[in-house]
Amino acid sequence: MIVAEKKGNYSPLDELKKSYSLSRINEYPINDAKTIIEASIYQDATLKGIKDENLPGEFVLDDISEMILKMFWMLTPEEIVSALKMDRFGYFEEKSQHYQFYGTEYVAEILKKYCKWKRKKAEEHNLSRVPERQIEFKPDHDLIxxxxxxxxxxxxxxxxxxxxxxxxxxxxxxxxxxxxxxxxxxxxxxxxxxxxxxxxxxxxxxxxxxxxxxxxxxxxxxxxxxxxxxxxxxxxxxxxxxxxxxxxx
Structure with a gap:
């Protein structure tokens, strides 16, 4: 399964609401999860104008996949795609700068901003993965x-x-x-x-x-x-x- 970006009127909030009924990245078989992550990352790097010689290779893609599966396992593949798109479109207060160096720390920075945005929207709109719970699980990034x-x-x-x-x-x-x-x-x-x-x-x-x-x-x-x-x-x-x-x- 490769997660493709949706065309048409893009709404981060609508994508977030849909994500609560979808499988998280850690619920996929490990090889499928890595394939999904790597395809999403490569797509984002291409759309952000990373030069061919600077596109993430096998080593970088493996490192990014490992980081996401350890630190952002609670996100769905669709959320990962949406987070990268939100950064490209300027939805966050500050856009992450890659300086033609698309690495693990760059992706981690974007996903941390997305999680912060997600927590805020979950509270504002009372979003929850489990009906009896008020708010979706909050990853403790300070503890991480x-x-x-x-x-x-x-x-x-x-x-x-x-x-x-x-x-x-x-x-x-x-x-x-x-x-x-x-x-x-x-x-x-x-x-x-x-x-x-x-x-x-x-x-x-x-x-x-x-x-x-x-x-x-x-x-x-x-x-x-x-x-x-x-x-x-x-x-x-x-x-x-x-x-x-x-x-x-």
Whole structure:
């Protein structure tokens, strides 16, 4: 099943009301759920004018699917499509900026805005999935964020490498004084790309099967730009957390 955008007079509120009778994304078989998410994301990226070379590849789509199934499992596929469309059409107070970098944190930002909008409309219109309940279940995003932060801090205390700590979703929380200058940022990016090139070369040399080597190179080329940016974000976030949450304790 692929969820297509509805044509005609689009009403986010009408779409929301219909969603209460539809299956949530986590109720689909895992492979079907990923197919639906990836098709919706690719469609949105295309409609937003993302250049062909910057369209999300397999690595990014997998990462986005994992994030949605963990953090936004309570949404229906139709809601995911509607949330992305609402952002394109400017329904939210502030439109999310992708800067030709369509990644996991960008999609998470849009879906968080949608959930906030959804809670407000559910209260205003007394919407509910279960008749005897007054208001639809409210995902505790503050709790999700706290648990996410605790995992990162635990990894840092164990000495895990900054670049391999999955911290990039917190990049917007980093105060400006802990962010690098543009020159420093691109220096870090260049360094990470070189390190990834070395990792790819080492992995290719260790593999004897030429078909697998070909796959390694293809996946590397598809994910290099996004993964390098994410690594730099990881480093920036972890450096900030170490200086403010760990070193001070």
């Amino acid at each position: 964020d706290r648990e996410y932060l605790e995992v990162i801090l635990s990894d840092l205390k164990k000495g895990k490498s900054y670049r391999h700590t999955n911290a990039y979703l917190l990049i917007k929380s980093v105060p400006n004084e802990f962010k690098p200058t543009e020159k420093q940022y691109y220096s870090l990016l260049e360094k990470e790309e070189k390190i990834m090139e070395e990792e790819k070369d080492l992995k290719s040399k260790e593999e004897k099967d030429p078909l697998i080597v070909k796959k390694i190179i293809r996946e590397f080329n598809e994910s290099l730009k996004v993964k390098a940016h994410q690594r730099v974000f990881n480093i920036i976030v972890c450096s900030w957390l170490y200086k403010t949450k760990i070193k001070t304790n």
